[in-house]
Amino acid sequence: MSKARRMAAEILKTIKLTKKFGGLTATNSIDFSIKEGARHSIIGPNGAGKSTFFKIIIGELRPSSGRVIFLNQDITGLPQTAISRLGIAVAYQIPSVFHQLTVFENVRVAAQSRKTTFNFWSRVRSHKEFIDQSFHVLESIGLSDLKDRKAANLSHGDRKRLEIGIALATQPKLLLLDEPTAGLSPTETRYIIELIKQISQDLTIILVEHKMKVVMEFSDTITVLYYGGILAQGTPDEIRNNEEVRRVYLGGVKV
């Protein structure tokens, strides 16, 4: 089913989302909304509030006021574990993996999370569905060859891929990616772009990125944050041509 024909329902919405840290308003009454299946990016200069917004969505921070609605359910203030189970996954900027476990085990433990936590009486090897799923995820992120290597021994680029793989294994509906190409070579960046393009056919992606090439190539829609508020929203072309955005973020350069 192609995206055009799919009913574009709203998957995530924030209403007047605000986060204050003492005197600092990191997130300023943000009204945000994206549709299911969207490829959406959030950009903005440092200090614009991208990571705060991000953390509120995934449940690491509670907002000071406002609401977050996911698939018509109010998830405001829910703990991170609950939000994960509802179908929001995250790939952190600094890869956060299970270092002493192998690549395969990393992915499998994420895959298991949907079905069991406390099962201590059966061998994990006997659960074929986790194994199958893990192998598929590994193939899609291109780490099948390295499946038995300890995550601690991976290169940075491979670890970033594993990071995405862990998120994928939890079968999310919405995936948040925090600078997935940070620190990667052009070839590795290319791979990640292709990967997330593929993934976005089956789920909604919100990307936080600094590399404008990646943002422009990948996104259907872009939100520009500035000092905790939304400066502009629109298609890549609209953002490219927006005078204000050019001034504050793109440095007056045509991207």
Added chain:
Amino acid sequence: MEWTAVIMQLFTGLSLGMLYVLLALGLSIIFGLLTVVNFAHGAMYMWGAYAGVAMISVTGNFWLGLMAAPLLIGCYGLIVEKALIRPLQGRDINYPLLLTFGLQFIMIEIVRMFWGTSDQPFPPPEALSAPLGLFGAFYFPSYRLFVICITSVVCLLLWVFLEKTNLGLIIRAGTRDPLMVRALGIDMTRIWWIVFGIGSGLAGMAGILASPIRSVFPEMGLAMLVECFVVVVVGGMGSLKGAILSGIIMGEASCLTALIYPQMSDIVIFLVMAVVLLIRPSGLFGKAGLLE
């Protein structure tokens, strides 16, 4: 209830509390700056006491012992930091803890080898053995009064050192933001070395001060260490204000309970800890998230 008895116990509690404070300050300083839990702290306390025993048997003079013990144990701390703790830098923070844990047993055995396992007699010095009369009604043991005074002086000196000297400033900054201090080009390894020495010295001082009022035997540091941990946890790990307040509270709690319900006097500090932690998980003045 006899009010004189209560006042005496408050007084005794204060002297015990100040010993706790000395120990807790040493432990907290080391932890705050090096993020090392010195499990040998109780053994250093014990070695301070035995250093006193040795000095007295050689010179017959308590006051010399009182000056020498902290210095000796402080120097020992310097050696330990450089030889044993420094090599563990960069590893998991549990390693120095485990190392000092093993070290204490070595220290206990060494003492057993030279002094045997039974209690060492340790009378208070001549000058302080007579009780001091106050208002004609109360007679305070002079020695305990002395303990309170001298530990207060040490706390004051420590405060002056930390607040008013350059080195103290670096130490305070290093406790709060170690990376920043290093980025400023200050060599933290020397500071760690010194701080570990100071912390150990404080433990040694507590040991010799405690000797005339608590028994001196090789395992004396074991119970004291646990009590010291409780004090530090209640005060807040890495907090000096917390160590002082908590030490006094615990000393008083322990002694007052001994008056009312003696069987509980050992247990009460744990109960206080449980209550405090339920209300304020980081302790009285602790920072949340410090090495959780």
Added chain:
Amino acid sequence: MINKASIKEAMGKGSSEGGDLQEPMRNQSIWQKLAVLVSGKSLFFIFAFFVIFPFIVPYKALATQIIIWGLFALGYNVCLGYAGMLSFGHAAFFGIGAYTTGIILIRLWGNLWFSLFSGFASALVLAFILGFLSIKRRGIYFGMLTLAFAQLVYFIGFQWVDLTGGDNGLRSIPAVPLSFFGFSIDIYSPLRFYFFVLIFVGLSLLMLNLLLESPFGHVLQAVRENDRRAKSCGYETSSVRWLAFIISGGISGLAGGLYALYLHFVGIESLYWTTSGQVVMMTLLGGMGTFIGPFIGAGVFLFLEDVLSRLTTNWMIFLGVIFVLCVLFFPTGIWGTIKDHAMRKEKG
């Protein structure tokens, strides 16, 4: 290139093709075989060793002591090595298991199974409670809390002289025969008692092996490796660690109960934090990152203690020095170092 079909299946939406996903069988070189044995997965090898064990140590009672403490260390390692929590309070579980077993045998019912089971259960309950109070905290704080709470238990035991005998300990635990199906076996000769204990140790080994190979076992290790990431996958990490703590406590309690039967006596020091310290040392000595390492650590520790204590009353110095050297130079412990070596040889 990216396999488009795979991604769909990864998302759980595509059809799941079967296919054999087992590891392809390789021709295993001698080093690979050794690595398998060394990895401790070969339970048969372990059991065979245990059968001959009492015959290769200086005296049979030592073998019994070693496997009891080995069990304790194994249980402890669920907490330290697998959950990543450095607890200094496991003496509370060992001690309560010992005291409960002894007290039941003396006062309530002279039934071996019941008393041992009660010891195990009492440790589970205590671990449930202490875990609830301590588990939200991690790292150093957790260690301090466990130490403090265990000392609380010690002092309660010390004061409750009517129940525990206080400083004098719980004496004269009867040597109750093992009875089942009408048969009654006296198990108190050194060799028989060893094999009696071995049954429990063996069952525990199997259970622990299963636990660590289970989904939960892997979640536990993931939580140890990266608590934040585990949370972001949806796991309630404190609950996971709590369960591990309870299981760890229970096994420690079982070891305590067996120790009570072994000595016919429970000393108050079994609740003191030096007992916690001893199991920590054994676990580190043997290798906390391995399955069987703690057991080996217990063996080496007790063996050395036995040998050295004949030479000098200050044997603790040597053990302390060995321990300190291990922390400095062999942090993976004896077994961990051997394993690393074998693995390196295999690759090289």
